[in-house]
Amino acid sequence: xxxxxxxxxxxxxxxxxxxxxxxxxxxxxxxxxxxxxxxxxxxxxxxxxxxxxxxxxxxxxxxxxxxxxxxxxxxxxxxxxxxxxxxxxxxxxxxxxxxxxxxxxxxxxxxxxxxxxxxxxxxxxxxxxxxxxxxxxxxxxxxxxxxxxxxxxxxxxxxxxxxxxxxxxxxxxxxxxxxxxxxxxxxxxxxxxxxx
Amino acid sequence: xxxxxxxxxxxxxxxxxxxxxxxxxxxxxxxxxxxxxxxxxxxxxxxxxxxxxxxxxxxxxxxxxxxxxxxxxxxxxxxxxxxxxxxxxxxxxxxxxxxxxxxxxxxxxxxxxxxxxxxxxxxxxxxxxxxxxxxxxxxxxxxxxxxxxxxxxxxxxxxxxxxxxxxxxxxxxxxxxxxx
Numbered sequence: 001x002x003x004x005x006x007x008x009x010x011x012x013x014x015x016x017x018x019x020x021x022x023x024x025x026x027x028x029x030x031x032x033x034x035x036x037x038x039x040x041x042x043x044x045x046x047x048x049x050x051x052x053x054x055x056x057x058x059x060x061x062x063x064x065x066x067x068x069x070x071x072x073x074x075x076x077x078x079x080x081x082x083x084x085x086x087x088x089x090x091x092x093x094x095x096x097x098x099x100x101x102x103x104x105x106x107x108x109x110x111x112x113x114x115x116x117x118x119x120x121x122x123x124x125x126x127x128x129x130x131x132x133x134x135x136x137x138x139x140x141x142x143x144x145x146x147x148x149x150x151x152x153x154x155x156x157x158x159x160x161x162x163x164x165x166x167x168x169x170x171x172x173x174x175x176x177x178x179x180x181x182x183x184x185x186x187x188x189x190x191x192x193x194x195x196x
Numbered sequence: 197x198x199x200x201x202x203x204x205x206x207x208x209x210x211x212x213x214x215x216x217x218x219x220x221x222x223x224x225x226x227x228x229x230x231x232x233x234x235x236x237x238x239x240x241x242x243x244x245x246x247x248x249x250x251x252x253x254x255x256x257x258x259x260x261x262x263x264x265x266x267x268x269x270x271x272x273x274x275x276x277x278x279x280x281x282x283x284x285x286x287x288x289x290x291x292x293x294x295x296x297x298x299x300x301x302x303x304x305x306x307x308x309x310x311x312x313x314x315x316x317x318x319x320x321x322x323x324x325x326x327x328x329x330x331x332x333x334x335x336x337x338x339x340x341x342x343x344x345x346x347x348x349x350x351x352x353x354x355x356x357x358x359x360x361x362x363x364x365x366x367x368x369x370x371x372x373x374x375x376x
Contacts, residue, residue, distance in 0.1 A: 024269075024270075026266070026269075046269060048292075050288075050291050050292065050295070051262060051265075051288070051289055051291060051292035052288070053258070053262075053289070054258070054259075054261070054262030054265075054289055054292060055262075057259045057260075057262035057263050057266065058262045058263070058265050058266035058269070058292075059266060060252070060262075060263055060266060061227060061262065061263035061264060061265060061266025061267035061268075061269070061270065061272075061274060062266035062267070062269050062270040063266075063270075064227055064250045064252075064263075064266075064267065064270070064272070065226070065227070065266070065267045065268075065269070065270025065271055065272035066270040066271070083259070085254075085255030085256050085259065086255070086259050086262075088255050089252060089253070089254050089255055089259050092252075092253060093250075093252050180292075180295045180296035180297075181295075181296060181297050183296075184268075184269065184296050184297070184298065187269055188268075188269060188271065191269075191270065191271055192271070193271045196357070196358070196359060
């Protein structure tokens with residue numbers, strides 16, 4: 001068994017997004033949504049509070065609709081495990097502007113820190129590689145996250161999936177609006193689409 | 197679950213899938229996702245050959261609900277094709293469309309309701325409309341090609357212009373009997 005990561009998730013997400021520029025970000029339910037909000041509320045953030053297993057696919061639809069922009073899905077290991085089939089769908093779709101970053105604490109943090117599959121040998125990066133992703137990798141230190149952030153700003157030949165192994169703990173919650181219509185309209189307005 | 201259905205004895209003499217394609221193009225649909233059904237095969241071929249539409253083959257139908265929401269966030273309209281057995285897979289993901297008031301248009305070919313040979317199709321067939329309605333979808337139904345075109349035209353307007361979540365059920369009687 002590898003030594004569990006000591007990386008603080010909020011520090012990792014802050015470092016990851018430090019140079020995000022105009023990247024569109026979708027966050028999976030639970031801690032990744034709080035992490036994204038804690039890094040700074042923005043109109044080009046779309047926060048999920050449900051739809052477990054759907055974050056990466058929302059990213060796919062978004063990336064396909066906005067081919068000139070980059071889309072980043074920030075999600076958790078439990079959320080991505082529920083959408084494993086979506087990794088195959090994204091591998092086949094092969095968008096060049098979609099990145100998935102799994103903030104992996106190897107636990108279901110929102111429901112009492114039950115151990116998830118990723119601490120028991122299931123490797124999401126290997127699954128993504130087998131599905132034809134253009135690049136995959138795992139970061140375990142803040143220096144590795146900083147290198148990953150630099151890599152994300154470079155163009156890609158296809159979808160990329162990275163795992164950031166973090167310490168299994170719940171930092172104080174940082175809660176964005178739970179009004180999905182508001183968040184949706186705010187996001188679309190930034191891209192030039194008026195609310196009906 | 198999705199058994200192949202290569203031989204269709206179509207009772208609809210006219211070319212309704214081409215007409216459906218025309219209606220969806222006129223509605224400015226730019227993304228299409230699907231889990232295959234024989235009843236959708238011609239529509240899938242038409243969209244797959246269309247370079248102005250991004251087509252995604254799915255491993256399970258709820259992926260298409262999420263893709264449609266993402267497409268809308270990015271300013272594009274999306275349509276989702278499936279057979280009735282796939283509706284059950286979508287239920288929790290439909291929370292996203294409901295709570296975010298994301299436009300959603302699903303075209304569902306019915307199995308298990310008309311001259312069905314495979315009894316395994318029957319339970320989900322029975323549950324299709326009630327479960328869609330329970331999660332807040334508006335359900336429309338067509339039994340003839342003419343009715344189908346008009347229904348999809350109206351469903352597309354309701355979905356994309358009025359931010360509604362609509363499933364159009366395409367009766368198995370319309371699609372035709374599967375030959376075994």
